[in-house]
Amino acid sequence: DAKTTQPTSMDCAEGRAANLPCNHSTISGNEYVYWYRQIHSQGPQYIIHGLKNNETNEMASLIITEDRKSSTLILPHATLRDTAVYYCIVRFHTGGFKTIFGAGTRLFVKA
Amino acid sequence: GAVVSQHPSWVICKSGTSVKIECRSLDFQATTMFWYRQFPKQSLMLMATSNEGSKATYEQGVEKDKFLINHASLTLSTLTVTSAHPEDSSFYICSARDLRTVTPGSYEQYFGPGTRLTVT
Numbered sequence: 659d660a661k662t663t664q665p666t667s668m669d670c671a672e673g674r675a676a677n678l679p680c681n682h683s684t685i686s687g688n689e690y691v692y693w694y695r696q697i698h699s700q701g702p703q704y705i706i707h708g709l710k711n712n713e714t715n716e717m718a719s720l721i722i723t724e725d726r727k728s729s730t731l732i733l734p735h736a737t738l739r740d741t742a743v744y745y746c747i748v749r750f751h752t753g754g755f756k757t758i759f760g761a762g763t764r765l766f767v768k769a
Numbered sequence: 770g771a772v773v774s775q776h777p778s779w780v781i782c783k784s785g786t787s788v789k790i791e792c793r794s795l796d797f798q799a800t801t802m803f804w805y806r807q808f809p810k811q812s813l814m815l816m817a818t819s820n821e822g823s824k825a826t827y828e829q830g831v832e833k834d835k836f837l838i839n840h841a842s843l844t845l846s847t848l849t850v851t852s853a854h855p856e857d858s859s860f861y862i863c864s865a866r867d868l869r870t871v872t873p874g875s876y877e878q879y880f881g882p883g884t885r886l887t888v889t
Binding site for chain 2: 694696699700701702703704743745759760761762
């Protein structure tokens, strides 16, 4: 699975959009970009995933650059409950089911 | 969404004893379950991958004789920490893959809430 690079931490004001970047310059053509988050002392929670098109669901939007070497997770209206560690993961969807977590980005949403 | 449970949610045991942690998929069948370990302020580290009915595959550096994994059914996997020591104290998290998700890019892993093990 390709390696990802994320900022260590970010702050965001409550009600504003939180934009979390992720670099995955070694991504291969068949690898998907997945985002999970982990709130303190809980198991990780799936947020969104995509291949090359931008994706949106009830939780967030995922913007993937045309060359697929980076992506941005957008939480449109961050709330205090969105404070968590956000993990960007790149992996194949077939065969290897391992999901290797990097350090992630610690997002602090402030009132 | 799919639900994965773990039991117990926390456990305290004495050094030298064994502890069993259960991971259950409540509303789906999981052919594959994963066990992770997370130390304070660190990321999750994959320990092993278990497929129903076969032996688990352990990551490099994880002692298979110490961390016994059994995946006897499509809804249950267990992790037994044998002869636990204080350095085994950690947050153990399991995840499971849903057989129903067969569309490309949808091989989701659903995570359990974790089990906090403290060895005294």
